[in-house]
Amino acid sequence: MTSVTFAPTAAPVAIPVREVLPWAVFAGLVLMIALYFVGAEEGATSLIRGMYVHEFLHDGRHLLGFPCH
Numbered sequence: 001m002t003s004v005t006f007a008p009t010a011a012p013v014a015i016p017v018r019e020v021l022p023w024a025v026f027a028g029l030v031l032m033i034a035l036y037f038v039g040a041e042e043g044a045t046s047l048i049r050g051m052y053v054h055e056f057l058h059d060g061r062h063l064l065g066f067p068c069h
Helices: 017-039 052-056 058-063
Strands: none
Touching (some): 017 058, 052 058
């Protein structure tokens, strides 16, 4: 009987930081904006008049542990 062993032939490809950095900054900015709207968009810090954003994100606020009452 013959024994055949397969070895990987592809080498890992390096990802340049210059290509990843703009996307990482963009994702961080989007996450910070989302965190603001879920965690702080109410009362004195509100950027949008009314309670529409607060009521829309109310359950997510409790799910993530932010107090709102």
